[in-house]
Amino acid sequence: MRDDPSVGEKRSGRPTMNDVAAAAGVALKTVSRVVNNEPGVNPATAERVRAAIDRLGYRRNDSARTLRRGRTASIGLVIEDVADPFYSGLSRAVEDVALRHEHFVFTGSSGEDPARERDLVLAFCARRVDGLIIVPAGTDHGYLAPEFDAGIKAVFADRPPGAGCGADTVLCDNAGGSRTGVAHLIAHGHRRIGFLADSPAIFTAIERLRGYREALAAAGLPYDEGLVRMGPPDQERVHAGIERLLALPDPPTALFTGNGRTTVATLRVLAAISARCSIDHGLVRHGLGLHGHGRLAGLALVGFDDFELADLLGITIVAQDPSRLGRTAAEMLFRRLSGHTGPGLRLELPTRLIERGSGETPPPTR
Amino acid sequence: MRDDPSVGEKRSGRPTMNDVAAAAGVALKTVSRVVNNEPGVNPATAERVRAAIDRLGYRRNDSARTLRRGRTASIGLVIEDVADPFYSGLSRAVEDVALRHEHFVFTGSSGEDPARERDLVLAFCARRVDGLIIVPAGTDHGYLAPEFDAGIKAVFADRPPGAGCGADTVLCDNAGGSRTGVAHLIAHGHRRIGFLADSPAIFTAIERLRGYREALAAAGLPYDEGLVRMGPPDQERVHAGIERLLALPDPPTALFTGNGRTTVATLRVLAAISARCSIDHGLVRHGLGLHGHGRLAGLALVGFDDFELADLLGITIVAQDPSRLGRTAAEMLFRRLSGHTGPGLRLELPTRLIERGSGETPPPTR
DNA sequence: CCACCGCTTGACAACGTTGTCAGGCGGGCC
DNA sequence: GGCCCGCCTGACAACGTTGTCAAGCGGTGG
Known part of the structure; x- marks a missing residue:
């Protein structure tokens, strides 16, 4: 037996150009012309074809079309x-x-x-x-x-x-953006700036690290590897990274976060730390927002990437435009x-x- | 002249199964079998075919495959x-x-x-x-x-x-979720609850409105059309809607927002209003977060849809799971x-x- | 020795479309 | 009246793949 399961029967699948052609009493090629709006078809014929198309619910098969045309x-x-x-x-x-x-x-x-x-x-x-x-x-x-x-x-x-x-x-401009952000923190008096970067396998992370180092160098500040934490931006890693930074003998006074996800994760961690220290007049206890006057656990923060509500939260960021x-x-x-x-x-x-x-x-x- | 532009020349496009077959010294169908991991091919032959495939950089044409198979x-x-x-x-x-x-x-x-x-x-x-x-x-x-x-x-x-x-x-469960959220506000003592809903052309907006009404009815509260604002959740409309609600002679003490975007827009509006009233001890002036103790311009707020950072901001929501x-x-x-x-x-x-x-x-x- | 079987391979048509080319038909011009 | 031209239509091959069927080949059992 051939491919077709039920010979002569009403085919189960979709109507083809051939079916439309038969229904309209024209040749296959004429249908093709109508479907593709090619010129040189008698308006009356075209109308008849279009009617048949609607009646049968015909839809061009783009696989065949692609096969034939190559695009x-x-x-x-x-x-x-x-x-x-x-x-x-x-x-x-x-x-x-x-x-x-x-x-x-x-x-x-x-x-x-x-x-x-x-x-x-x-x-x-x-x-x-x-x-x-x-x-x-x-x-x-x-x-x-x-x-x-x-x-x-x-x-x-x-x-x-x-x-x-x-x-x-x-x-x-990853390096440039990073340089700007870090220089901004330096301009506001920070000397120890923690950097929470994405995994070193990622190009943007490397570039942003470069910008971080360039900004430090431009200000005559030393590069301290202990201030840099690289890794995927999941909540746990970010949390651990920040804890480590804050446990340093000479902890950072500001953080620079290497992408949007890291920034958001950082906010959560800092909010939790602030709550633990409970220096905020009960605000966090009610879960109603962060806290005033730079009280992100006392740290300044600049993030790479803008994100929704960063404006409301008052987070300074280096914006790129996705x-x-x-x-x-x-x-x-x-x-x-x-x-x-x-x-x-x-x-x-x-x-x-x-x-x-x-x-x-x-x-x-x- | 036929379709092909340069007869006999090395074809410009991709290699086909035929090319692979020729290169490997087998028939077209054998290549097909190898490509599709069909059983019954001599391992040595298969290896030869695979080598040819790699050498030519052959990639199956899925348009042709689709045309033939129908899926x-x-x-x-x-x-x-x-x-x-x-x-x-x-x-x-x-x-x-x-x-x-x-x-x-x-x-x-x-x-x-x-x-x-x-x-x-x-x-x-x-x-x-x-x-x-x-x-x-x-x-x-x-x-x-x-x-x-x-x-x-x-x-x-x-x-x-x-x-x-x-x-x-x-x-x-749009109506049910909405009912729960509104009932929650009622349980905390609110009697006048503003509802910022999506456009009435949208099914979920209608359903959530139904839930809102049901919750009111269950608590024996009257339905006041003046408390309901429907429309697309862009910042301007939400802003205007809230201003109208607050300008009512008997303004709402709580808001219920009909989806995530509306909730976010609402937060912006309420933060701006709070800043204008400047009842918060300089927090908003520094742009560093919302404000304590339910000070969303003095309104309680429940939103439909969870969103990133809602946890940090302390926004109560009715979560669905996209x-x-x-x-x-x-x-x-x-x-x-x-x-x-x-x-x-x-x-x-x-x-x-x-x-x-x-x-x-x-x-x-x- | 022959029939048969399993394993491997190949020839061929078909999927639905579009490009090429040719043919029919009516009208205008020499 | 015959020729040519333009308009419209159709026949046919080809795109690259897969399903069907058949054939070659070596081995096994009767």
């Missing part, structure tokens, strides 16, 4: 976690640009796992996306070589690709897709210090 | 906005379940526009997704009828489909995809009141 009108986006506000902002911007170009977006979360990044990218390639936007988890992108040979376009966002990959890249990052990356990609050639670009978007109070308190006078 | 191993997800934490949480959960079933996810944001919801869904159908998870913006889903006929599976999440559509649906919503919807979908039939289910997930302080303050004694 899918879709792009792939690999980020770290769709549920992280930073990446979901980026994601939304990419989606908007793609929409304007009538493309769809496949999104996948790598969870900082290079193997998963690779799997996602290759799966997207198997689906023949026209292009890729990647926030890389890994540092080796040799696996992309055959894809590049095959003509796929890729743009890296937030972090650069591994060595030897000349693809377009959009980054933030939407702009996504938008820029997507625009670079579509420029490539529409034929632009030329060497890979590397853009750096600026950051902006936003003063809200937590970073403007002086160290306690001893 | 795409992908699902479509239509939500309101990927950048909204509620939906990105849901989104992440869906992605995780899909991953376990080796499916990919197309995601699109409808932005509460029924036409865009429809366009997204139909575009996903043209791409022949195996199934859909929809947070509907519109209330008429007649456009899905041909798709259902064609065998597509759909699950509605967070909001039910329009009348006459018997698809599986997962909701939260991950669970997404996970449940995805699991229902995959059950259908693996052949489960039977009437459409309608699930309601429970909500949970979390007391954090802002909802436990009594009204001011006059």
Whole structure:
């Protein structure tokens, strides 16, 4: 027996162009022309075809179309976690640009796992996306070589690709932003500044550490490794890190946090510490907010990344713009897709210090 | 001339199974078997094929595969906005379940526009997704009828489909959650409770309003339309709404906010009002947090939806679980995809009141 | 020695669409 | 009247893969 299960019967699946053609009494190709709005079809015929399409509920099969034409009108986006506000902002911007170009977006979360990044990218390639936007988890992108040979376009966002990959890249000015934030604390009199950074496997963490060191050096302050804690920004690690810092013989008077998640985790820890010391007039006991006058356990705080309610909480931050990052990356990609050639670009978007109070308190006078 | 631009030349595009077959000295079908891990291939042959695959950088063309097999191993997800934490949480959960079933996810944001919801869904159908998870913006889903006929599976999440559509649906217990939250305020002595609800076009807003009324009725309190403000949760509207409520001759002593965004917007407004009244000992002046002892401009507050830092801010909320919503919807979908039939289910997930302080303050004694 | 079996391999059609090319038909011009 | 041209329509191959069926080959049992 052949593929079809019930010969001659009303087919179970969807109607095809052939079915529409039969229903409208025209040839397959004419239906194709109508569906694709190609010129040169008699209006009356076109109307008849459209009627048949509506009657049968026909929907073009884009797999077949893709197979025939070679383009899918879709792009792939690999980020770290769709549920992280930073990446979901980026994601939304990419989606908007793609929409304007009538493309769809496949999104996948790598969870900082290079193997998963690779799997996602290759799966997207198997689906023949026209292009890729990647926030890389890994540092080796040799696996992309055959894809590049095959003509796929890729743009890296937030972090650069591994060595030897000349693809377009959009980054933030991580070192510069970090320098600004730390210099700000120094300008307010702080000499011992703790740095809670992301895991050293991550490009942005390294860059921000560089900025931290540069700011210290510019002010003639020594670099003390004991003041730096690197690691994933989960609540427990951040908690342990802060406890360690505060237990130092010469503890920091200010903290610089390396990303949004770390900042939020830090706020929780500092609030808990403040509550424990119960120096606040019962405020925290009622759980009704943080506390006045720089009382984040007595520490000044500047964070990298803005986050929701940072304004209300009065947290000074170094803002990057995830939407702009996504938008820029997507625009670079579509420029490539529409034929632009030329060497890979590397853009750096600026950051902006936003003063809200937590970073403007002086160290306690001893 | 035929389709191919350069006859006989090394083709510009990707290698195909045919190329691999030629390189490995086997037949096309053998390559197919290796690529798909089908049994019955001599290990030595398989190894030779795999070597050729690596050498050529071959990647299966999933469009062709899909065309031949009729399944795409992908699902479509239509939500309101990927950048909204509620939906990105849901989104992440869906992605995780899909991953376990080796499916990919197309995601699109409808932005509460029924036409865009429809366009997204139909575009996903043209791409022949195996199934859909929809947070509907519109209330008429007649456009899905041909798709259902064609065998597509759909699950509605967070909001039910329009009348006459018997698809599986997962909701939260909106009315119940709202009732609990409002009853909580009543139990703490409030008699005049303002309700800042989402736009009346949205199912959840209507349901939560119902819960609000039920709670009032259960306590023998009158329903005062003047205390209810419905509309999109943007900062300006929320601001205006609160000003109106407070300008009433008999203003509310407590607020109930209808979703996460509204709650956040409300916090900003109340903080601004408190600052204006400057009854707080300089705390807000420094922008360092809210204020103690229920001083949200003197109002008690309970919000629907949990949000990041609500714990720190001490905001009492009625929590729903977006991950669970997404996970449940995805699991229902995959059950259908693996052949489960039977009437459409309608699930309601429970909500949970979390007391954090802002909802436990009594009204001011006059 | 022959029939049969299992293991491995290959030939071929089909999935639904689009690009190419050719043909029919009516009208205007020489 | 015949020729050419433009408009519209259709036949056909091809995209890259997978399902079906059949064939080759060496070994085993009757």
